[in-house]
Amino acid sequence: MRAPSVMRLVLLSVPLCSAPAWAIERCSFQGKPINLDNGNSTAKLTGTVRCVDEDTKKETHTVSFKNGKQDGWEVRRWSDGRAVEQEYKAGKRHGGFKRYEDGRLVETSHYVDDNEQGESLRYHPNGKVSRRVDRQPEDEKSTYEDYDETGRLTKAGCGLRSSWEAGLKDCVWKGPSPLVFFHPNGQKRAVIPLKNGRRDGVTELFDKDGQRTATHAYAAGVLDGVSTRYAAGKALTSTTWVQGQREGDETEFFNDGGKKQVVTWKDRQQVKRVEYFQNGERKHELVVTGDRAVESYFEDDGSLRERRNLLKGDFHNGFDPDGVTEAFFPDGGTERREHYVKGKAEGRRQVWAENGTLVEDSQWTKDRVTTRKRWNPDGGLVEDEAFHEDGSRKKK
Known part of the structure; x- marks a missing residue:
């Protein structure tokens, strides 16, 4: 007579899944019961352990071993269509990873020596890619891309912890120029000219209604030239940049287009600041020379x-x-x-x-x-x- 299988009361849950469900698993190896929670039972094991739900008899869990360590695929399945597949080598996550919801593939990834590395993908319900990540050992060399459900690019850049948008500094974009990002409603969010994968020329930014919100001049991936912010079609601020540093005038405007404030930069320092009345007369002026400055206040008649x-x-x-x-x-x-x-x-x-x-x-x-x-x-x-x-x- 065959010995009864060992029962496991398992809380079936994985990250990013909905409420867990209770189930009783029976696990066996080559027709004999085995307890996966007991390290002694798998210490020298080579082969695949299979677990089934006691009530439905459906396979819920398979684990592959080699010389007592996980080696090959581990697969978990839930009755609601969720599933997780993870590849191992010598007891460490190494190789592929897949996650399913409602029987639909929602995520794939890749591991090297127990660390996520290489390409990972997430998917929209319609099957299109929602996020693509190329994870590298050095975070700044990692890249990411986000897409809407129609496949339009919404965001892309380098670094997963300290992120730089594509085309900035050393974040080279390998796609075509111009690089275009979209709002969720399909309206263009940014149009970015590139040269050798870096921003070069005037980048334009737009709100979800198509109104221009800013323009930025770039050279070799850094700000170089004039950057202007807009509201309702009118300029709010204008800043001059040289090789990524503010150099020259930074101007703020009144709604009627007149100057409200002008700050002059030189060698990363403010050397002059002038505030204006709306009638155009100076209101306040600060002129800096080294460690000294002269500050002046004016009436609205000048x-x-x-x-x-x-x-x-x-x-x-x-x-x-x-x-x-x-x-x-x-x-x-x-x-x-x-x-x-x-x-x-x-x-x-x-x-x-x-x-x-x-x-x-x-x-x-x-x-x-x-x-x-x-x-x-x-x-x-x-x-x-x-x-x-x-x-x-x-x-x-």
């Missing part, structure tokens, strides 16, 4: 309101007042003049009334006032004080 001399901060990336700061009345007369050293008031501070009368004259040390005189606009003295380090007035 008159200068304030000018500050600045020095790059010791402990931050911004600038601090250093030197003379002056404020002006609308007629150009001086309203205030003060002196700073590395962000702190140091030296003389003077304030004038609109009629030109001096109304304050004070001395400062390390951001605190030491002496101060104040007058009425008609010239009458109203204050003449000296101060201690704690800010209290010295007694006369």
Whole structure:
């Protein structure tokens, strides 16, 4: 009499599958029961173990061994049409991989020495490829391509962890030029001219309604020339690039097309920034020369309101007042003049009334006032004080 087969209560589930189902498996090798969960049972095994569902008697699992290690195909099948097939060599995943849902092939891949490597494919329900990956040991040499259900390319690039779109830098596209990406509705998302597999010329980007959203000039796969962003057919920003670095003017526009801000770049540094009123007059200007800068504020009629001399901060990336700061009345007369050293008031501070009368004259040390005189606009003295380090007035 044949001995009864060993039963296995198995939770049938694989990644990316729906809710698991319970089943009892009976596994055997050459007609004899075997327990796949017991390593001693398979320690010297060569051949194929087959498992069936106790109720349906349908084959649910086959595992091939050689000298006690998995070698060949392992196949798992579920009653709902799911299945997974994995090839092994000397106990490691090595070779093909296939995954099915509802009896339909949804994914194929390839393994080398227990690591996924080479081409893998995923499929849409209609059988067309949805994603193609060529996985290489060096991630930056891996490539990917995504397609919609009609076979139109939606995305492609290099690197699966830190991704670069096709044609950028060293991500060479082996397909035809121009490289075209599509939105889900079939509208072109990007039209990318190529030369030797790298972006070269003006790339155009579009939204799902066909409106142009940007243009980028490239040379040998890096930004080189003018890049412009658009909204409702009007330019929002325009940036000049040289060999992948911003160099020259970066301009932001008002909706009416007028300049809103212009930032000038040189050697990766901002050397000038000008903000404008919508009437075209300057609003704010910062001009940088090495570690120093001059900052100016203007009224909307173009008159200068304030000018500050600045020095790059010791402990931050911004600038601090250093030197003379002056404020002006609308007629150009001086309203205030003060002196700073590395962000702190140091030296003389003077304030004038609109009629030109001096109304304050004070001395400062390390951001605190030491002496101060104040007058009425008609010239009458109203204050003449000296101060201690704690800010209290010295007694006369």
